[in-house]
Amino acid sequence: MPEWLNILIRSAGAFALTLFLVRLMGKRQTSRLTFFDLVTVIVIGVTAAAFSLNLVKNPAGGLIALAVWTLFPALIYVLAIKYKAVRDIVQGRETVLINHGKVLEDKLMEARMTPEDLLSQLRKKNVFNFADVEFAVLEPTGEVSVLLRKEKQPVTAKTLNMDVGRESAPQTVILDGIIMDEPLAAMGLNRKWLHTELEKAGVAPENVFIAQVDSTGQIYLDLFDDAIQVPRPKTKDLVLATLKKCQADCELYALGTQRPEAGEVYGRCAGTLSEVIDEIGPLLKS
Numbered sequence: 329m330p331e332w333l334n335i336l337i338r339s340a341g342a343f344a345l346t347l348f349l350v351r352l353m354g355k356r357q358t359s360r361l362t363f364f365d366l367v368t369v370i371v372i373g374v375t376a377a378a379f380s381l382n383l384v385k386n387p388a389g390g391l392i393a394l395a396v397w398t399l400f401p402a403l404i405y406v407l408a409i410k411y412k413a414v415r416d417i418v419q420g421r422e423t424v425l426i427n428h429g430k431v432l433e434d435k436l437m438e439a440r441m442t443p444e445d446l447l448s449q450l451r452k453k454n455v456f457n458f459a460d461v462e463f464a465v466l467e468p469t470g471e472v473s474v475l476l477r478k479e480k481q482p483v484t485a486k487t488l489n490m491d492v493g494r495e496s497a498p499q500t501v502i503l504d505g506i507i508m509d510e511p512l513a514a515m516g517l518n519r520k521w522l523h524t525e526l527e528k529a530g531v532a533p534e535n536v537f538i539a540q541v542d543s544t545g546q547i548y549l550d551l552f553d554d555a556i557q558v559p560r561p562k563t564k565d566l567v568l569a570t571l572k573k574c575q576a577d578c579e580l581y582a583l584g585t586q587r588p589e590a591g592e593v594y595g596r597c598a599g600t601l602s603e604v605i606d607e608i609g610p611l612l613k614s
Contacts, residue, residue, distance in 0.1 A: 335381060335382065338379060338381075338382060342380045342394075343376070345391070345394065346372060364419065365401075368397060371397050372397050375390060375393050375394050376394065378390065379394070404418055419468040422465045422467055422468065423435050423438060423439045423465065423466040424465050425439065425441070425446060425472065426446075426463060429458070429459050429462065429477070431443075431446070435466075439466050441466070446458070446464075446472070449472035450464070452472075453472070453474045455474055455476070460477055461474055461476060462475050462476060462477045462478070498540040498542045498543075498548075499511035499514060499515050499541050500539070500540050501517075501522060501539050501540065501547075502522075502533060502539035504538075505533065505534045505535070505552070507519060507522065507533055511541075515541060517541065517545075522539075525547045526539075526549075529549060531549065531551060531558070535552055536550070536551060536552075537550045537551055538550045544563060545563050546563040568605070571601060571604060571605050572605060575598050578594045578595070578597040578601060579595075579598045581594040582594035582598060
């Protein structure tokens with residue numbers, strides 16, 4: 329058998345076997361690999377490459393090495409899920425680097441980090457002054473998590489005592505020009521509604537690259553031709569404008585009617601609509 333064919337067969341077999349064994353290890357994000365994960369991946373890769381190039385004289389030994397470096401980490405991951413002591417050994421513990429705005433030099437030394445490394449990690453979190461940090465911890469993955477001081481944290485609706493509506497994830501209803509019926513049905517919509525919205529925007533479904541509908545029923549479009557400008561969604565604006573018009577009409581009817589009891593009814597309706605606009609107006613402003 330030619331050498332190149334032998335390498336091809338070995339490589340294909342090693343690839344299939346490695347893929348199967350790695351799937352047994354479970355899913356782990358590459359950006360969150362610990363040092364133990366990195367060593368495991370390197371050893372598996374080197375072993376598979378050596379087996380493919382016939383650098384391993386005993387094929388059975390190469391297979392055993394692959395199995396050991398795949399099944400043992402998988403077993404350790406299972407134990408780590410159940411026992412914290414195993415997690416601390418395999419993954420390591422978190423290390424507090426900054427506490428109440430004070431950099432802990434001994435913890436930096438323990439983590440083998442220089443002050444420049446710490447400042448660089450803070451800048452990646454958009455923090456350029458370490459004194460703005462209330463608490464910073466080095467995760468086992470090597471990433472630094474940062475909690476800003478209270479006065480430096482971004483303003484949220486909760487800090488402003490504002491009530492906001494609950495939102496669900498947007499649903500993709502058109503992808504690559506193809507209408508997706510399942511997401512439409514999940515939102516209680518249908519193709520007739522979708523075609524109506526597309527007609528309002530002046531586009532055909534086959535010209536739409538991606539279309540998404542948010543929890544308020546607004547549709548957002550991205551066309552294949554980026555030179556075409558898509559109108560901004562106006563569902564919220566139309567609802568708010570309709571409510572204001574109804575309020576104005578009730579006030580006008582209350583002033584124009586000759587019947588006092590009807591004027592009182594119109595006045596109450598106008599007041600109710602005013603309260604509704606004040607309550608949901610901020611939610612309808614795009």
